Amino acid sequence: MESVSRDFALVVACVFVLGMLLPVTSASLGPGRTPESAAAAFVAWNAGSLHLRSGIGELRLAGVVPSLTGYHVMYQQVLGGVPVFGAIVNVFVDWSMAPRFAYSSAKEFGTDALAPAVPAKDASSRFESTAFTASEPSLVVYPDGDRGRLAWRGDLESPTAGDWTVFSSAVDGSVVAVLDARKQVTGWGLVFDPNPIASSGNAKFRDNGDSDSPELGALETKRALEGLDGSGYLRGPYADVQGGKGPNAKEPGDTFFYTRSDERFEQVMAYYHIDRSMRYIAALPSRGGFGSLGFTSIVDHPQTVKVDQFAYDNSYYNTANHRISLGRGGVDDAEDADVILHEFGHAIQDRQVPGFGIGHDAGSMGEGFGDYWAVTMHYSTVKPEWRPLVAMWDATSYDDHDPAYLRRVDLNLHYPEDLTGRIHHDGQIWSRLLWDIHERLGGVTADTIVLESQSYLTPSASFQDGAKALLDADTALYGGAHVIDILEFLMDRGLPFAF
Ligand SMILES: [Ca+2]
Ligand SMILES: [Ca+2]
Ligand SMILES: [Ca+2]
Ligand SMILES: [Zn+2]
Known part of the structure; x- marks a missing residue:
């Protein structure tokens, strides 16, 4: 029965x-x-x-x-x-x-021999050695292409890391398949990706008091919103978005088509770009297969974001309540994915090392990493000469460069003589280091090393700690294959390091 x-x-x-x-x-x-x-x-x-x-x-x-x-x-x-x-x-x-x-x-189809070589208790102890509680293993034939593989099925649950159905070969114990057991819906929304200036390659656009125009409307692009929980709100496993002065977006049909003058547009921006970052991090090649946890601490719970929170032109991440708050001064901050992703960079570090960012050096590395994260995420959608520029759309409200930008990750700043004591400025020494690593090693390898390195640090890490952590991470991940490159870039910045 x-x-x-x-x-x-x-x-x-x-x-x-x-x-x-x-x-x-x-x-x-x-x-x-x-x-x-x-x-x-x-x-x-x-x-x-x-x-x-x-x-x-x-x-x-x-x-x-x-x-x-x-x-x-x-x-x-x-x-x-x-x-x-x-x-x-x-x-x-x-x-x-x-x-x-x-x-x-x-x-x-043909199947494995239908008597298990791996006993149920072995599968059971394997499932339970992870961070999950697991059901009793049950034997199934798992369709794998045109062949049936005999597998132990485990239904794994975790309060924070999701629910998964795992199939482990009953022949040799290898992982046959891992399925997400949570039912989620994919919706649709209109977003800038990353912002109208960087995505169009045209620096002429201006805020004009948050007004719609046909040209800006043409840059509001349809994107899939993955993982929505079906409530009609912008909530999923990776992001939980709330509005500021107006209501939370709610669409029972999960179609969130708003233009930029509607503040719900900013809510869609926050959901899309944070969900996308989380999915990217969750999918980075993990070493060791199932049971190796990867960047679990980063992706195991939704990031709360409040958009259009206040009239002044600022945004921040709060390490006490773990929320991102985005302002609506000038260009609404959440209309520029770079601003969202810079703040999400702080959230990533806080999820890796709670309270990260105490003192000048850690503060600067935090700002530099946030800028780097915005850049690595917008890299493929922006023309090469503008890739190092951060927040080109938000900056049209306050920056006189042509094109405007908030900061950039390719400045030739040198430690210690270019230090000013201001962490957003000094962070550009660090972001340039990360940018050089990115350009030499490619995005996935660089991002993996940078993220892994941050797990090693303390909340008040020094530049020297950060440098050593990059070398340690490369050694642990890739046997030190990129140590020479990283040392070269550290020396270019004049940053202190020790083995
Ligand atoms: Ca707006
Ligand atoms: Ca702004
Ligand atoms: Ca505004
Ligand atoms: Zn910041």
Whole structure:
């Protein structure tokens, strides 16, 4: 009984049943027929086209679900006593008890030997050695391309790191598949990416009091908003966005199409760009496969963001309440992804080393990393000569350069003589170091080293600590393959380092 109800839950959760319409077969089934008997007869007639080598013999009744038009008799495919994950035959039986058609995702494929070489207790201890609580392992055939792999299935839960269904080979213990067990919806929104000036390559745009224009409207680009929780709000596993002076965006259909004069546009900006950063970090190549936690501390809970919070032109991350607050002075700060991502940079560091940023050096590295993070995230959408420039749109309200920018990561500043004591300025020594590493090693490798290095530090780390951490991270991650490059760039900046 237990296994029947579990399999039935699987039917409901199954997201990849393949549609396949079979020809209607008429039948006279006689009196006393039930949905089950009608469906069983239908399966017997159509075993070949349902991909059932052994006909009804490889199906186990999973449940009968009524709908407006009849009954849906669902079977779980079972090979050698082992259920095939997601392999369901769903037979439609109308109100007159005539079976009409079926949808089948049954598999006709070769499988591993159907007796596990890895015992259940080994799979169990493996699942439980992670940061999760795990269900008892259950044996399944996991469809892997055109082959069925015998696997232990574990349903893993964590209050902070999500819920996952993991399939571990019952032949050799390797990871076969990891599925996100949370049901989420993908919505759509209009955003600047990263901002109208950098994305268009045209420096002429101005705020004009937050007004819409056809040219700016053309740069409001449709993007998928992933992971929405289905509440209609801009909430998901990685971002939780709230408005300032007006209401929180709420769209029951998860379509968030606003123009920049509507403050909900800024809310969509915050959701999209933080969610995108989180997904990027979560997907960085992890070493060691499942069970190695990667940058879990960064991505394991949503970042709260409040946009359009105050009328003055500032934004900040607060290490006490862990929130990002963005102002609406001049260009609304959340209309420029660089500003959002700079603040998110502070959040990343706080998630790695709580309270990071005490004192001049750590403060400067925090500002430099925030600028670097904005740049590495906008890199692919901005023309090369403007990539090092941060917040080109927000800066049109207060900067006289042509084009305007808040800061840049490619200045030739030198330690210690170019220090001013102001961390936003001095952070440009650090961001230039990171930029050079990025340009030499490429974004993914540089970002991985930089993020990993930050995990080693204390909240009041010195430049020398930060430099050593970069070298330590490269040694741990890549066997020191890039140590010579990093040393070269440290010397270019005059930054102190020691092994
Ligand atoms: Ca706006
Ligand atoms: Ca602003
Ligand atoms: Ca404004
Ligand atoms: Zn900052």
